[in-house]
Each structure stands twice: as structure tokens, then as C-alpha cells.
Amino acid sequence: MLVAFSVAPGTAGPDGSVHDAVAAAVQVVRDSGLPNRTDAMFTTIEGEWDEVFACIRRATDAVLAHAPRASLVLKADIRPGWTGELDGKVVRLEQALEGEA
Structure with a gap:
């Protein structure tokens, strides 16, 4: 499964x-060993249900170490x-775009 998620503190710094809070969450994901990619809005993780959601929980806990409240947004592709x-979907998209050019 792929899960794209965004976690941030409920309040910003001064x-x-x-x-800082988002960096702590992303570090948790990178340390997990699961395939992942971070862009400007989301971090996407690939793996089995239990390991992906355990990682997201740890990332959320990392944000909560910076603030008393967190906001979490998830989108999952369960296949x-x-x-x-993580790469296969993008490769197929690029192939489709090249076929239409």
C-alpha cells in the first residue's frame, strides 16, 4: 500500500x-527503512498496512513533541x-504522457 500523509502541529512557531516539527516527522519516516518520498505537501510511504500506520503514528508523536496538538491528513492506495x-505509478504515468506527445 501507499499512504500519502501530512502531519503538522496545530500551532505554528513564533x-x-x-x-522543525515537520522535520522531526520526516526523520522518523526516513529512519523507518520503508520506501518513502517527501515533497512540499506530503510524505508518501510504501509498505504493509501495520508497518505503514505504525510509522505514521511515530511521525505524529514526533510532531506532538513540539506542540500540544497535531493535524493529520491521509490518503491511501491499498492494492x-x-x-x-512508489516509483511504478510515476513510470506508468510518464509512459502514458510520452505516448500522447
Whole structure:
């Protein structure tokens, strides 16, 4: 499964930024060993249900170490038996775009 998620503190720091808390969450994901990718809005993780959601919980806990409240947004692509989709979906998209060019 792929899960794209965004977790942030409920309140920003004095400069309006949430980067320290978000960096702590992303570090948890990177340390997990699961395939992952972070962009400007979401971090996507690939793995089995229990390991992905355990990682998201640890990432949320990392944010809660910075603030008393967190906001969590999730989107999941649950496709049993498929792996390598963090890159596979993008490869197929690019192939489709090249076919239309």
C-alpha cells in the first residue's frame, strides 16, 4: 500500500513556521527503512498496512513533541500484492504522457 500523509502541529512557531516539527516527522519516516518520498505537501510511504500506520503514528508523536496538538491528513492506495508502486505509478504515468506527445 501507499499512504500519502501530512502531519503538522496545530500551532505554528513564533515565525509562523512548522518546519522543525515537520522535520522531526520526516526523520522518523526516513529512519523507518520503508520506501518513502517527501515533497512540499506530503510524505508518501510504501509498505504493509501495520508497518505503514505504525510509522505514521511515530511521525505524529514526533510532531506532538513540539506542540500540544497535531493535524493529520491521509490518503491511501491499498492494492494488495503490489510492491514498488512508489516509483511504478510515476513510470506508468510518464509512459502514458510520452505516448500522447
